[in-house]
Amino acid sequence: MPRLILFHRLILRPLRREPARTLLTVAAVALGVAVVLAIELAGSAAAGSFRSSMETLAGAADYEVTTAGGIPAGVLTRLALLQEPLKLDPRIEDYAVIADRRRTVPFLGVDLLAHRPPEGPSDSASFSRQDSIWTGADLGYRTGDRVRLLINDHANEYTVRGVLGERSGEAIVMDLAPATRILGRAGRLDRILITGPAPLDLLQRAAGPGITVAAYGSRTAENRRMLAAFRWNLRVLSYIALVVGAFLIYNTISVSVVRRRAEIGIVRALGAPRPAILAAFLGEAAALGLAGGLAGILLGRAMAQGAVGLVAATVGSLYVSSTPAPIELTLATSLLGVALGVAVSVISALAPAWEAAQVPPVEAMSRGRRDHQVRVHSLRDLAFAAVLALAAWIASRQPAIDGKPLYGYLAAVTLIAASALAIPALISGLTIAGAAPLGRLFGAEALLAVRSLAGSMRRTAVLVGALSTAIAMMAAVGIMVGSFRQTVLLWMQDRLQADLYLRPASPAGADRHPTLAPEVADRIEALPEIAAVDRFRAYEITYQGMPATLGAGDARIVARYGARPFLSGANPRSIFAAMPGRDNVIVSEPFANKHHVRAGDTIGIALAGRPVRLNILDVYYDYSNERGYIIMDRSTLLKYLPDPAVSNLAVYLKPAASLESGRAAVERAVAGRKVVVLTNRSLREEAIAIFDRTFSITYALEAVAVFVAIMGVAGALLALVIDRRREFGLLRFLGGATAQLRRVILFEAALLGLLANVAGLILGVLLSLLLIYVINKQSFGWTIQFHWPIAVLLGAITLVYAATVIAAIYPARIAAKLNPIEVVHEE
Amino acid sequence: MPILSLQRVRKDYITDGDPVPALREVSLDVAPGEFVALMGPSGCGKSTLLNLAGAMDFPTSGAVLIDGVDTSALNDAGLTRLRREKIGFIFQSFQLLPALSVAENVELPLMLAGRPEARQTALDRLRQVEMEAFAARLPYQLSGGQMQRVAIARALAPAPKLLLADEPTGNLDSSTGETILQLLRRIARQGTAIVMATHSAEAANITDTVVRLRDGRVEAIAAPCPA
Numbered sequence A: 001m002p003r004l005i006l007f008h009r010l011i012l013r014p015l016r017r018e019p020a021r022t023l024l025t026v027a028a029v030a031l032g033v034a035v036v037l038a039i040e041l042a043g044s045a046a047a048g049s050f051r052s053s054m055e056t057l058a059g060a061a062d063y064e065v066t067t068a069g070g071i072p073a074g075v076l077t078r079l080a081l082l083q084e085p086l087k088l089d090p091r092i093e094d095y096a097v098i099a100d101r102r103r104t105v106p107f108l109g110v111d112l113l114a115h116r117p118p119e120g121p122s123d124s125a126s127f128s129r130q131d132s133i134w135t136g137a138d139l140g141y142r143t144g145d146r147v148r149l150l151i152n153d154h155a156n157e158y159t160v161r162g163v164l165g166e167r168s169g170e171a172i173v174m175d176l177a178p179a180t181r182i183l184g185r186a187g188r189l190d191r192i193l194i195t196g197p198a199p200l201d202l203l204q205r206a207a208g209p210g211i212t213v214a215a216y217g218s219r220t221a222e223n224r225r226m227l228a229a230f231r232w233n234l235r236v237l238s239y240i241a242l243v244v245g246a247f248l249i250y251n252t253i254s255v256s257v258v259r260r261r262a263e264i265g266i267v268r269a270l271g272a273p274r275p276a277i278l279a280a281f282l283g284e285a286a287a288l289g290l291a292g293g294l295a296g297i298l299l300g301r302a303m304a305q306g307a308v309g310l311v312a313a314t315v316g317s318l319y320v321s322s323t324p325a326p327i328e329l330t331l332a333t334s335l336l337g338v339a340l341g342v343a344v345s346v347i348s349a350l351a352p353a354w355e356a357a358q359v360p361p362v363e364a365m366s367r368g369r370r371d372h373q374v375r376v377h378s379l380r381d382l383a384f385a386a387v388l389a390l391a392a393w394i395a396s397r398q399p400a401i402d403g404k405p406l407y408g409y410l411a412a413v414t415l416i417a418a419s420a421l422a423i424p425a426l427i428s429g430l431t432i433a434g435a436a437p438l439g440r441l442f443g444a445e446a447l448l449a450v451r452s453l454a455g456s457m458r459r460t461a462v463l464v465g466a467l468s469t470a471i472a473m474m475a476a477v478g479i480m481v482g483s484f485r486q487t488v489l490l491w492m493q494d495r496l497q498a499d500l501y502l503r504p505a506s507p508a509g510a511d512r513h514p515t516l517a518p519e520v521a522d523r524i525e526a527l528p529e530i531a532a533v534d535r536f537r538a539y540e541i542t543y544q545g546m547p548a549t550l551g552a553g554d555a556r557i558v559a560r561y562g563a564r565p566f567l568s569g570a571n572p573r574s575i576f577a578a579m580p581g582r583d584n585v586i587v588s589e590p591f592a593n594k595h596h597v598r599a600g601d602t603i604g605i606a607l608a609g610r611p612v613r614l615n616i617l618d619v620y621y622d623y624s625n626e627r628g629y630i631i632m633d634r635s636t637l638l639k640y641l642p643d644p645a646v647s648n649l650a651v652y653l654k655p656a657a658s659l660e661s662g663r664a665a666v667e668r669a670v671a672g673r674k675v676v677v678l679t680n681r682s683l684r685e686e687a688i689a690i691f692d693r694t695f696s697i698t699y700a701l702e703a704v705a706v707f708v709a710i711m712g713v714a715g716a717l718l719a720l721v722i723d724r725r726r727e728f729g730l731l732r733f734l735g736g737a738t739a740q741l742r743r744v745i746l747f748e749a750a751l752l753g754l755l756a757n758v759a760g761l762i763l764g765v766l767l768s769l770l771l772i773y774v775i776n777k778q779s780f781g782w783t784i785q786f787h788w789p790i791a792v793l794l795g796a797i798t799l800v801y802a803a804t805v806i807a808a809i810y811p812a813r814i815a816a817k818l819n820p821i822e823v824v825h826e827e
Numbered sequence B: 001m002p003i004l005s006l007q008r009v010r011k012d013y014i015t016d017g018d019p020v021p022a023l024r025e026v027s028l029d030v031a032p033g034e035f036v037a038l039m040g041p042s043g044c045g046k047s048t049l050l051n052l053a054g055a056m057d058f059p060t061s062g063a064v065l066i067d068g069v070d071t072s073a074l075n076d077a078g079l080t081r082l083r084r085e086k087i088g089f090i091f092q093s094f095q096l097l098p099a100l101s102v103a104e105n106v107e108l109p110l111m112l113a114g115r116p117e118a119r120q121t122a123l124d125r126l127r128q129v130e131m132e133a134f135a136a137r138l139p140y141q142l143s144g145g146q147m148q149r150v151a152i153a154r155a156l157a158p159a160p161k162l163l164l165a166d167e168p169t170g171n172l173d174s175s176t177g178e179t180i181l182q183l184l185r186r187i188a189r190q191g192t193a194i195v196m197a198t199h200s201a202e203a204a205n206i207t208d209t210v211v212r213l214r215d216g217r218v219e220a221i222a223a224p225c226p227a
């Protein structure tokens, strides 16, 4: 009981006396928690609980059979001949676009006689009709509806014969035979699901070499593994706002302690033991954290709704097609939110609460003296900072652990700690050097502002630390994304040499490669305006348990027109010349990094059931997806997978032909088919638009972190006005105008902003180097060239600066409104 | 013309909705260079009177004229100018700014007023109170008497015509207090009027005039009677 009274008198009452500041602190924690939760929830919905959109109607299968380029029909026969009670479920898997909804959904060919849809006719004649489809329950169609579907490069009307049962999602299902015709699969299957007891090695032997037989769901597991790194990075980013919030809790509790030293001394003299004091201040932090955590849950749930689309877009364009699951706020996630809020608060409050417990019963020291001691320590802290910076440098040289840049993150955290330790020295340095000139230049207000920032060094250091950390993260991610963007732009300039690009209207994704009919290419090649057509085909494959993309183009044409920069710096011509007709390939940088291969290595993959060994001639720069490419010549591909359909075409015009006439001719040649014709320029614009969309979630996360920091500045300035109210009253006695009082606060905010920007930019550049050369390289495997996104940086910093000063307006008004007689005489 | 003139001044504070009089019908003139002691029991209205005299607060009725200017007639900017040019304050608890050095504390009113040569003037004032050797120190490195001398130098910095002191020796031992009083005495001789609230009879003794207040009224105005 006495402890509760103590808590109430020492903590709760003061908190209630300053509702605005208490609210700001709680809001900062709430936002930090909310961002983490939002990313957690959105991540789970869009990537974490990843279910391939192809899992529809799979039931409780035990095994799945797959291979790159499609399973030959013989495999199904051999499996069927096994003397085992097995249920075989062959299927074709692709995507269709519902034309009027512009929505891409899974399009499956299954054996309807075996599956027996719950609705609609069940005779084989209706099944085999070219226009019969069954639709997933979530699509909302009814039997008899007519649906226009865009599949690969053609669009047709289909009739809904029935609606599928529960858990059929948004899939559209057709019988195997008509689906094979519509998709042009020439008897190859995409997957065979096997249900029933049978040893895996027996199945593998029956399927033959080059065919992958695995426990059902291992593809999904692969995808999950691939997405894990992505989620990990996203998660780390989402913690930035919470880290910034931690600084602010630290500040709030420090202010509480400093303000109540006298009270603590009295309470101690009256017999309160040290642990009681410690508990009281930790209790304050826990209460703030609890309130923040609870508010953060609701806010996080709301923010997740906005984030899920952004995360899904990134996943879709970089990794794999999936449909985001509904956002589920579970009890576990809610508890995580509250726990995070409380834990971060209590941990940040440990140091100041400990200090409170050390206050001697006779508290005689004045604040001025204490801050003086802090100043003396700033040199020692600077030395620590140097040691930490060195540690960061060493950590940054370490390799990834299990594909995760753990040492890179360690280096980042160490660097942030180093900068926090170096900040007091920066502040003393700048204020000692700057006070006199600033005072001369801007008058008493500037002198007061500089002196009091230096005078309450600890508070200033924490504020600058919080704001500069947020600015640093913003700058670092800004520089990284800006560099990445510039790298991609330059790379596209090299890579995209053709005048026109064609692809089916059905949208492609990182794992989706709709096809064009081969005669399209032939027809275009025959046009008089055309110099060359590069036929590119992509297949989804698995290499060493990770998804990858196998691609094939015309090496001769690429050698003639398209430069493709190689890591080795070798002459592209000689490399491309060695590709046609031979099992020679080039691989993209992310592939090489992920699978630890390099020029001269040999890799084994299976194509249509045939194991193939491929020699890697070189590694090329690529930023189009993170899964990684293996590229061979078209002649090599056709040797193993004779399907002549193409995924896209690069068309080179004759020098005499104009772009307009060439484009018109091509469009005439493809009339009647659903084909998208893009000029070189529009393709680049589209690519950069996708790039920007991919990183929009990153920007959003940073913006929240900066916002939290600025809220903290506002709260801290409010506390500062209250703590220094006597000083402000005195200034009125000394002939200060109210405008001058306001200016003192604004000046302090401006100086805080300046210090934070200087420290933040230095730290930000260092962090960006880590992001570019260590973290990104180790997580995604691509080389990014460092570029300064000057305009973006300047814009962001100006904005932050303006926001910092704006955050000071309210505290400044409070300062000007104080009654000088009251505040000077109270004591 | 008196530098400070209170004419039938009444000051009510509103407590719980009711006006509570702190000063009633107070009339008082202070001539340039005059050293006035305000005496009376606690709560009689000394500090209230000083606040009115310093244009920090305003009478409920009656008028306060500083160098002939009615404080109630001025707007905020006018009041600020008046305080900057005519008035200096000294407090019982010194009220130095802890983050500023001694010299900067003294400079402060000059800088707030935008006066040139602030540093030179500040050092002159510090010499006047024999504190120039401490110019670079921070307040916490000074004794109470030294702090009060710095505070006096600060109050004198803009060369005010009226110095208002609220129990300036209240926090000091008697011998240090005596030095401060001698200093004030000298300042008054040089032409700055001083109004000083005090509880101490010794302090009142060195002044020119003693004003006795009781329950917000002037009880007596007389020359100090040496003990």
Ligand SMILES: Nc1ncnc2c1ncn2[C@@H]1O[C@H](COP(=O)(O)OP(=O)(O)OP(=O)(O)O)[C@@H](O)[C@H]1O
Residues within 6 Å of the ligand: B013, B014, B015, B020, B021, B022, B041, B042, B043, B044, B045, B046, B047, B048, B049
């Ligand atoms: N802000 C205020 N609100 C209400 N009443 C006030 C206020 N300030 C002073 N008073 C009252 O006015 C009266 C005069 O107060 P004042 O501070 O002038 O006394 P004082 O003579 O300076 O006393 P002391 O010698 O203790 O300093 C007192 O009764 C006091 O309670």
Ligand SMILES: [Mg+2]
Residues within 6 Å of the ligand: B046, B047, B048, B166, B197
């Ligand atoms: Mg008083």
